[in-house]
Amino acid sequence: MGREKLIYNSLVDIIGDDFVSNEPEDLYIYSCDGGTTKPRGVDYVVLPKTVEEVQKIVILANKEKVPITPMGGGLTLNGLVIPVHGGIVIDMKRMDRIIEVNESSRYVVIEAGVSQGALLSYLKKNYPDLQHSLPEAPSIATVVGNILIRGHGSLSECGDHSNMLNSIEVVLPTGEICPVGSCSASPHWFSKGPLPDLTGLFIGWFGTTGIVTKASLRLYPRPEKRDMELFVTQNPDLIPDLVYKIVQTRMADNIGMMEQEKPEYMKGYQFTGVIISGDSEEEMDYKRKVLGKVPQMCGDSENKVTLLAEIPPSSKERFLEEPPFAAVAADFRKGGGFQYCGIMMPIEKVPEAWRRGIEIAHNNGMLFQCANQVMSAGHEVMFGFNYSFNRADEKDAERARKAMEDTNKLGLELGGIPWKADLQAQKQIIEKMDPNTLELMKKVKKLLDPNGIMNPGNWGD
Amino acid sequence: MDIYSSLVDIVGEDFVSNQEEELYIYSRDSGAQQPRKADYVVVPKTVEDVQQIVKLANKEKVPITPMGGGLTLSGLAVPINGGIVLDMKRMDRIIEVNEKSRYAVLEAGVTQGALHSHLEKNYSHLEHSMPDAPPMATIVGNVVIQGHGHLSVSCGINSQMVNGMEVVLPTGEVCKLGSCAVSPYWFSRDPLPDIMGLFIGWFGTTGIITKVSLQLFPKPKFRDLLTFASDDLDLLPDFIFDITQLNLMDNLFIISQEWPPWAQGILYVPIISAQDEEEFELKIKLHKKLLRKYEGKITLVEGKHAEKMRAARLPVPPVTLGVMAADAKQGGGFEYTGGIVPIEKVPEVSSRSVEIAHKYGQPYLLGYQLLTGGHSMMCGLAYCLNRADGEDVEKVRKALDETSKMILDVGGVLWKAEAPAQSLMMQRMDPNTVKLMKRVMKALDPNAIMNPGNWSD
Amino acid sequence: MALKDYKDIIHRCFRCGYCKFTSDYSYLGFNCPVYNKVRLESYSPGGMMWLIYAALIKEELKPSKHLSEILYSCTMCRNCSQQCKFQFNEDIVNILKAAREEMVEKQLTPPMVGQFLTNVYDYGNPYREQKQNRDNWAENTEIKQYEKGDEFLYYVGCVGSYDTVSQKAARALGSVLLKSDLSFGILGNREICDGNEVDMLGEKGLFEFLKEENTQTFKELGVKKIVTLSPHSYNALKNNYSNEFEVFHYTQLLRDLIKSNKLDVSGGFKAKVTYHDPCFLGRYNNEYDAPREILTAIPGIELIEMERTKENSFCCGGGCGNFYTDILGSGQNSPSRVRVREAHDTGASILAVSCPVCLMMLEDALKAEGLENELAIKDISEIVNEALL
Secondary structure, eight states, rough: HHHHHHHHHHHHHHHOGGGOOOOOOHHHHHHSSSOOOOOOOOOEEEOOOHHHHHHHHHHHHHHOOOOOOEEOOOOOOOOSOOSSSOOEEEEGOOOOOOOEEETTEEEEEEETBBBHHHHHHHHHOOOOOOOOOOOOOOOBBBBBHHTTTTTOOTTTGGOGGGGGEEEEEEEETTTTTEESSSSGGOOOOSSSSSSOOGGGGGGGSSSSSSSEEEEEEEOOOOEEEEEEEEESSOOGGGHHHHHHHHHHHTSSSEEEEESSSSSSSGGGGGEEEEEESSSSHHHHHHHHHHHHHHHHHHHSSSSSSSOOOOHHHHHHHHHHHHOOOOGOOOOOOTTTEEHHHHHHHGGGHHHHHHHHHHHHHHHOOOOOOOEEEETTTTEEEEEEEEEEEETTTTHHHHHHHHHHHHHHHHHTTTTOOETOOOOOHHHHHHHHSSSHHHHHHHHHHHHTTTOBBBBSSSSOO | OOOOHHHHHHOOOHHHOOOOOHHHHOOSSSSSSSOOSSSSSEEEOSSHHHHHHHHHHHHOOOOEEESSSOSSSSTTSSOOOOOEEEGGOOOOEEEEEEEETTTTEEEETHHHHHHHHHHHOOOOOOOOOOOOSOTTTTTHHHHTHHHHHHHHHOOOOOGGEEEEEEEEESSEEEEEEEEEGGGOOOSSSSSSSOOOGGGGSSSTHHHHHHHEEOOOOOOOOOEEEOOOOEEEEGHHHHHHHHHHHOOOOOOEEEEESSSGGGSSEEEEEEEEEESHHHHHHHHHHHHGGGGGGGGTTTEETTTHHHHHHHHHSSSSOOIIIIIITTTTTTSSEEEEEEEOGGGGGGGHHHHHHHHHHHHTTTEEEEEEEEEEETTTTEEEEEEEEEEHHHHHHHHHHHHHHHHHHHHHHTTTTSSSOOHHHHHHHHHHSHHHHHHHHHHHHHHHHOOOOBSSTTTOO | HHHHHTTTTTGGGOOOOGGOOOOOOOOOOOOHHHHHHHOOGGSSSHHHHHHHIIISOOOOSSOHHHHHHHHHHOOOOSSSHHOOTTTTTHHHHHHHHHHHHHHHTTTOOOOOHHHHHHHHHHSSSSTOGGGGTTTGGGGOOOBBOOOOOOOOEEHHHHHHHHHHHHHHHHHHHHHHHHTTTTEEEEEGOOOOOOOOOHHHHHHHHHHHHHHHHHHHHHTTTTEEEEEEEEEEHHIIIIIISTTEEEEEEEEHHHHHHHHHSSSSTTTTTEEEEOOOOOTTTTTTTTHHHHHHHHHHHHHEEEEOSSSHHHHHOOOOOOOTTTHHHSSOOOSSSSSHHHHHHHHHHHTTTTTEEOOOOHHHHHHHHHHHHHTTTTTTEHHHHHHHHHHHH
């Protein structure tokens, strides 16, 4: 029996033949995503239900030296869950149980396949006082996937989502099931520590160090009211100071900036949206009042900051919807294609990034569109350079691809770092990385994954 | 060359000692742990010094114990297997404060006090989350034991506030972690593979941190506290839930002490801050409103006790609790078991703590601090000891031991645990987790020179 | 008090480290001059307390040469007592003194300390200079010997009498007093060491001897009021001698004379001046104002404060005879060099002092720092002398 058939049969033995496939059509879907990544070969797709199944798959993969790539929603758009060297894609979405909500200590324990949407609706229905930080992604994105790429969302004031992680259960590349965090020493998944912090070994590694099968995520109070304020400027130089002053007020749940060149009337304007929330109209009025004072603290007679008295309902909906429908950008060129470079950068770099971002977009024959997010107390900005493209037009996709490469280069030049870096950005990062740090990274990967089976091709392989 | 001479070669003879008196001081701290002999004390100034010392230690197979303020009280900076104590406090430069991106890049020896005063003087609208510890405690030390400060509830615990690190690995290489590995700016922990966790919570067994980039936060103009009192322990989880739902506090202390008598019940002390008076009044009002639901079972404390609480708990850092407790028995000793527990466990922890205290003839001294926005509680169950009375120290040691076991029993995790308590935790840990820990430690420190005896089962 | 009288206190030190700082944890550096230089924990107030307990009370450690080096490195500037948050804070310095007394009994003092003490005993000064030369500094001045009936005894002290730099201050003060029309005189070569350092170094017996000798001399001459050049003398004579004499530090006297127009400083002194509070005038005796009142009364002086000022003043490192024994040693982080740099950073052109020990320590440091072209050290007596019409 050929090796392929052997592996296939072993997988069926583990999960049952309903949840294993090597049919070309199935494989096709897993070989590409909504971004510009050119399709890459997949050999098998499996959809496990339990952690024991995951364990068995990993043990098999080690034995047969077959690469594995764990996958959540597949919505990074950067091809992070498309295998580089073929092998097995493990689609985690059947592991979709919400295991426990602890109201007092405000956390939820979920399996790796629980989607953002499922958690959102479950909490709204059963624990309306609590919410989790919701990223601006389609609701099928998984909660765990987003944590592991260090996503951020509606409560970005509290930091990125890996900050909100308490404990995880992970299947190591060598097959052991390993609890990490308080759940390793206690029945309660309430805390990361204070123990030697092993969670970092799985955050930001793009699956190269293990498969997270469960996670415990912090929850936050859900206030009664939520609203937004919108600041407008016509000069990106004003942004750092504006954001700084907004952060100093400590009124914002979330601060996001954006600009887009179409429709025409939006061209040349930067919009800074601030989400506020509270339990009473009194609290909300107070917050509006404080934010109302910010414009006069910024800019000068030539360059003003304006606070919009009335926000068009469509804009409000765009920002306040849970989650906001960011994916609308995929249809901007009526082409179903969308990818973006998210560059984490210090706030003082934002104006330069803005200007040069416009140049790059235009140089590549694209429209400029950005959507940025301020993290925690103004500690950094995720600057998202958005590129919509027409999937049916390879030239268009190539333009977008090139624009992203230029953008990643710009980001690193400014002293920023590409977020959820695709292969090409990973390469650029590694070129700039402290060589000792790179060595350490490789050491860690080798330590956890001696046979190099975990999503190989990522992070320097 | 013998080890002493090699060390002198590296840092100069002014900053190495193997004399009895230095070893005496560095072989013990102010807590209840038995002293453990150090063989050398070294006080480096540069990363290169540290590197050379590490390489020497690897070659000669001499253990190294890095030390910051030495104030964990659980002996984490006191060697278990002898060797070199590396006193990091000469590496005391504040390298950079980036105001716009609100972070400070510091060497490992920068103290809490020095950063606090530097910010007060030069960046008065920014502050860092300062722990309830003497100002000699170092920033890096507090981060690596996953400490918490006065902004715990609003901004998180201190190990979450790190943007980057420079580390000397046990094998001697210097690594940069975080954005500084790739960029000249130390502004971000993400989005690279998160290696930083390998140096947080490991008590120096995986490497020596020589620099850190710490997040700073807006400093409010007004700050005050309220004191609520209750006799009913069972109301605690609900009240904590309600007060955290408001989402308006910087910090929350809960205090229950046998002495003074007015503190014997449960005192809730939320710290509230604001950028102006109106915000402040509004916040105070909303907090006071909470009491309606509790129909007199939780009341507002006013008058001289409220003033006492204000004087004790409002300053940053608060002076009274930790340090003053050391002299309550006029004995210069103070230690506590720090346990992190789910909030619903606090009533049980409280009543069992009182039992243990009384069993050993000690007054109960319970101090709790809420962590992050209401996700867990740090329980500080304290005992004063008279250093000069051997029997007293032994009683306190036993009480601490029993308290640690009780915390683990309720499903909590011990904070900055002394070596025996670390072992207790590891015995309860999933064997796969222990295995993974050991693999990591072995990979980073093949010669097992880094603070050996810690995190071993 | 003997060390055993403190045995219920010594072990109460928690080694929390507040004692190392200023009151506001200034980032400029630690405010304990010993710890700031040496950086070994044993050389901090807490370290010393713990070692004293271990070696001299519990007898866990054998008292040794190294122990004595540690205990004698302290200049007793009192920052630790000032900053300690505990109820026994005042006793920290006393405990160290009592421990030194035991070290003296055990004959375990560092050699230079032993020499200091022997010299004082044999020569009445630590420099081993001849007694009859003690008032050579006053040659060619009109300063006379004290006679019965003079209002003030001008008590100069060893450093002002013998150290060439500090002699300038001795002369300047003499000159000012002459211009003030006050009746005063010096003891000349009848003057012997006031014993302040001897007391701090733990040689109780010698201190008592000096105290007795001096007191006898004063009484013989009918001295009622004493004005001292040095705050060290001021401290000893005011606090540790009998209460029969009214003791002033010269800045207190000059301040009063200027205020009551008995001294006319309108000649002025044009400079940016920063003032260094000496430990024995400041932290020991709470006198922070008189020197400043003098400086601000002089036209042309722009007074700039250093960051570490008044109770937070950083010791020059000369206390407890260290100006002679040099136990703390030199180097970039020696206290006097640190302080000179701090003064220089204010932009002042003059660093004003009111103590002959500070004067000579800081003058040496100035040279070591190579800052002679940018900063000058002057005693307040010199400044006043120049400002007098």
